Amino acid sequence: MFALGVALPAGTASAAPPTGLRAAAPDSDEEGGTPALRAQLEAASKGYLDAKRALDTSVQRQKQLATQLTTIEVEIDQRNGKVSEIAEVAYRTGRLGAMSALLNSNTPEGFMDRAAALDAVAANEDRVLRDLLNSKDKANRTRVALDGEINEQRKQVAVMAKRKEQAERALTVATTPKPQTTADAGSNRGTSSANAKAAPRNSDGSWPSESCSINDPTPASGCITPRTLHALNQAKAAGFTRYVSCHRPSGSGEHPKGRACDFAAQKGGFGGDATGGDKTYGNNLAAYFIRNADRLAVLYVIWYRQIWLPSSGWKSYSGAHGTPSTDHTNHVHLSVY
Numbered sequence: 001m002f003a004l005g006v007a008l009p010a011g012t013a014s015a016a017p018p019t020g021l022r023a024a025a026p027d028s029d030e031e032g033g034t035p036a037l038r039a040q041l042e043a044a045s046k047g048y049l050d051a052k053r054a055l056d057t058s059v060q061r062q063k064q065l066a067t068q069l070t071t072i073e074v075e076i077d078q079r080n081g082k083v084s085e086i087a088e089v090a091y092r093t094g095r096l097g098a099m100s101a102l103l104n105s106n107t108p109e110g111f112m113d114r115a116a117a118l119d120a121v122a123a124n125e126d127r128v129l130r131d132l133l134n135s136k137d138k139a140n141r142t143r144v145a146l147d148g149e150i151n152e153q154r155k156q157v158a159v160m161a162k163r164k165e166q167a168e169r170a171l172t173v174a175t176t177p178k179p180q181t182t183a184d185a186g187s188n189r190g191t192s193s194a195n196a197k198a199a200p201r202n203s204d205g206s207w208p209s210e211s212c213s214i215n216d217p218t219p220a221s222g223c224i225t226p227r228t229l230h231a232l233n234q235a236k237a238a239g240f241t242r243y244v245s246c247h248r249p250s251g252s253g254e255h256p257k258g259r260a261c262d263f264a265a266q267k268g269g270f271g272g273d274a275t276g277g278d279k280t281y282g283n284n285l286a287a288y289f290i291r292n293a294d295r296l297a298v299l300y301v302i303w304y305r306q307i308w309l310p311s312s313g314w315k316s317y318s319g320a321h322g323t324p325s326t327d328h329t330n331h332v333h334l335s336v337y
Contacts, residue, residue, distance in 0.1 A: 199296055
């Protein structure tokens, strides 16, 4: 479990950048694009994750129901076998068998007891079979309802994916491509095998509603959500301990809401375009967040002029102003649900 409101140790992720390296301007809006586009992207990403979660939950319920239905059908077969045995005995012995059982009673009390026992056996078999048939009917009706629910959710996921595609296309049009430099050479794909501890969910698998209620432990003054703090601490525990800045009091996007952090690629802070080992660090950090996207409620990751979305993977994200900050070539941006 994570401790809420615990500041990161000095000298690690919360250390201030040394002189000469440019930290992100706290009062600027440097995420690229426009506020309307980012709002659309946020809404689409959250909607996609909500729909996917509902689909996963429903699919799991369908599997459980299918197992239950199989068990019921086996029980029905067993009960049908017993009923067939009773019918076969009745066919071979006719009513005489039951009458013999009654006539062989030595006392009136024994006669009544045997009559009651025969009635009880027949009634019990009939009751159990009817109960099982009712259960099977209920299971079938529920499964049909779940199939319809899953189909509807698949449609919902497809709609959200389309909305995300529209937002990404609009974002690409709205931003200005920057000519590729030497620093752009190679891929921004990293490697990370570290698994994060999952952030707390509701009992139905959804993400709890959270406010900006935790003091930001990074040098940025402000607040963050418990989920953002969890992601920050998990990244630190995985070895990503370079400079981080989370809350930003102005601008659009998730920073003012306490749902985003910028992780510097350089050891001391936000400098120029990351190269060499610094770029590898950023690659691996981005890969860590992507690997643990479901555990950490990742909305999107931006790194080196590309944005990673849960529905679409990596997409081009050209810088709006052509600077290391707006192009995200000196830091990895993380937004959480």
